[in-house]
Amino acid sequence: MPTLQATFYGHTYDNPFMNASGVHCMTTTELDALADSAAGSFVTKSATAESREGNPEPRYVNVDLGSINSMGLPNLGLDYYLDYAIKRQASHPDQPFVMSVASYQGFDEYVANMRKIQESDYTGLVELNLSCPNVPGKPQMAYDFEDTDRLLTEIFAFYTKPFGVKLPPYFDIMHFDKLRPSSTNLTSNLSTVSILSAMACILMKRLIQWSLNLRVALVVSVANMLNRRLLPMSAL
Ligand SMILES: Cc1cc2nc3c(=O)[nH]c(=O)nc-3n(C[C@H](O)[C@H](O)[C@H](O)COP(=O)(O)O)c2cc1C
Numbered sequence: 001m002p003t004l005q006a007t008f009y010g011h012t013y014d015n016p017f018m019n020a021s022g023v024h025c026m027t028t029t030e031l032d033a034l035a036d037s038a039a040g041s042f043v044t045k046s047a048t049a050e051s052r053e054g055n056p057e058p059r060y061v062n063v064d065l066g067s068i069n070s071m072g073l074p075n076l077g078l079d080y081y082l083d084y085a086i087k088r089q090a091s092h093p094d095q096p097f098v099m100s101v102a103s104y105q106g107f108d109e110y111v112a113n114m115r116k117i118q119e120s121d122y123t124g125l126v127e128l129n130l131s132c133p134n135v136p137g138k139p140q141m142a143y144d145f146e147d148t149d150r151l152l153t154e155i156f157a158f159y160t161k162p163f164g165v166k167l168p169p170y171f172d173i174m175h176f177d178k179l180r181p182s183s184t185n186l187t188s189n190l191s192t193v194s195i196l197s198a199m200a201c202i203l204m205k206r207l208i209q210w211s212l213n214l215r216v217a218l219v220v221s222v223a224n225m226l227n228r229r230l231l232p233m234s235a236l
Pocket of ligand 1: 020021073129
């Protein structure tokens with residue numbers, strides 16, 4: 001009998017579909033609705049240390065072919081989501097989900113946020129959002145390859161729970177090599193890597209354009225970076 005079941009990180013989910021962070025996952029009401037929905041799992045809104053209003057409105061508009069947004073990371077703060085995560089984990093230990101963590105202030109806040117989670121009772125998956133656009137004056141962390149490497153090195157020095165990174169689209173094949181953490185020890189610590197669908201589109205386009213050899217090189221390059229399976233965003 002056909003099944004959509006997907007096994008990931010020691011748990012079998014009914015299906016591999018879930019929301020992407022930021023979409024209907026800001027409040028506990030929205031999160032509970034996702035948890036009670038037919039989705040296999042869910043991910044929380046990316047949390048910064050302090051709650052944020054985000055960019056001035058209008059910041060989200062539906063258009064014929066989808067939507068355009070410049071949200072600026074509005075969220076209710078790390079404590080809010082961590083509290084929800086700890087309670088949800090205790091009440092539904094057999095329904096794992098993903099907690100998304102970001103930073104507004106940059107490097108030190110990323111580290112402090114991860115330290116807080118390490119010291120908390122939450123033991124589930126964390127997705128570190130290194131790819132938040134639309135925050136005026138704050139570049140996406142994952143476009144700074146040296147800082148990303150430094151950040152992961154610092155986090156892995158103390159963080160022992162499962163976590164992955166969410167990356168922005170990259171537009172040059174060299175970036176895949178540049179992103180590869182300097183130590184293979186780092187890659188073996190990553191549990192997931194989420195990529196934007198835009199990146200998947202670029203890869204698809206290139207795969208069609210390029211020769212078989214180059215395709216192999218591309219796959220190896222990405223696989224080396226991760227040292228494990230690449231997981232598309234919004235799928236487990
Ligand atoms: C309104 C909105 C808010 C978002 N907020 C977040 C967020 O808080 N954290 C995050 O990692 N991604 C956020 N994203 C990005 C989505 O998770 C997703 O990566 C992006 O929309 C690309 O997927 P798509 O092509 O299916 O839209 C947001 C996207 C939208 C449209």
